[in-house]
Amino acid sequence: MKHETIETNAGWLIALTFIVISIGGLAEIVPLYFIEDTVEEVKVAGVETIRPYTPLEVRGRDIYMREGCYLCHSQMIRPFRDEALRYGHYSLAAESKYDHPFQWGSKRTGPDLARVGKKYSNQWHVQHLLKPRSVVPESIMPNYPWLLKNKLEYKDIEARLKALKMVGVPYSVTKADYDNNVKRFGKDVAKMLDANQAETNLMNQALTNNYDGNKTSITEMDALVAYLQVLGTMVDFKKFDDGYFSTFR
């Protein structure tokens, strides 16, 4: 085909430009779907320890994205000594396999949050989100006072879980799905992943744990703190040999 034909024909130009630009992405991304070692196998006694988020955590994650936390906080500890000393074990691909979209982020104005779960108390998180400078004087994080005032919207939680199921997150709708989850994650987790029970599960988790310190209502703070407290806690690295996860690279 002559150069001139392409340049004078908008349809050809668009189609061929698209193909040329796609090559880089196709060459780098597509093989990862087929290479066995891309996502690590994380099982303890035959049970998968990395599980999808519970309904409350899903809503917390939604709020995390709504408030734009990812603009200043990454969730990706790289395999460098300085990062490991500060944040903990490097992040695994498996740890974000149920994230749609992932929250790796691209810039750290604040610290990495990949393993912030269980590091601080719920009370600290509430106080810190309301007024960061009351606990970290040098912080430049904004205040988020509305999180404690806003009642959490969760009427649509079942639909949200079903939407996530469509992109591959194993929430269960049928009995067969549920039984499969029991095999994969154990009974307690499987119950939390039952989309039919989503609303009840969400309410139970929020009221039992009372993340925001306010027993009378379920607020956005409950959801966000529940999400923050689970980040990076699903893999107990003490149960794996040193270097086990590097065999996947």
Next chain:
Amino acid sequence: MATDSNKSQSKKSAVQTTGHAWDGDIQEFNNPLPNWWVWAFYATIVFALIYWVFYPAWPIGRDYTKGVMNDIEYTTADGKQVKRHWNTRSLFEKNMREATLAQQKYLDQLASSSIEEIAKDEEKSNFAYSMAKVLFADNCAACHQAGGAGVIGSYPNLADDDWLWGGKFEQIKTSITGGRNGIMPSFQAKLTAAQLDDVAEFVLSLSKHETDAAKTARGKEIFTGQKGGCFYCHTKAGTGSTTSGAANLTDSVWTLANVPAADTLEAKKAAVKAVIKHGVNRKMPAWDKRLTETQIKILAFYVHQLGGGK
């Protein structure tokens, strides 16, 4: 305009055009790229070819080429020889191992020494101090603040010599290892407003405040009797207990009610009353999952020396 077109005319004779003519007279020069640029471009291609050979590069089915002559070798802590093709994770494991080896002498000393021994030995305590200082900043300072002064009303001060859960090495270590849950029930439903007032009056009298004698006496009765039952944790003398984390009320150190900041007795009483009324439920997380035993040990040493450890 005329001179401009003359210029391009003269240049045209020096440099070839691409041969196209748009709208009859618009033409494009075909300037060759500078030589240095072209050679640098070829060099990147050659670099890529070499890279493909020595580093993991090409996907093949469910596997990929691992590269040649790029092995990463190191010995693990339990003496296992590891030899793997180049990858960032093994490189990381190797770096961590080398750094540990460089500090091994000191780490071994810390691991085998008791906290008392670390505190006595200058070399050991210097190493423990600088290591613990970083650990403290990363893990503890978020609540207890950079210097350990805490936040009154929320997080205890570690820089003074008053200890809720005990200031001995072992007690501090236990606090860090398993965390602590400081609980005091709410007395809102149990005591009337007047009774709350009396108890607060008595509590303030313990720390040598000038209080009303009648009220204080009534407060004491509630504090030391079954009505309030405060003495179960705080003891009848109000000196507190390190087994339940109950505060010593006889000194001038306050971790929840901000008494020192209040000017008048009424304001001080209001601060104390608020705590009694709402109760306390504060939680320090357990650190045994996140920190190693040696790290917890040197943190206990660090916290101990922050303020009068016992």
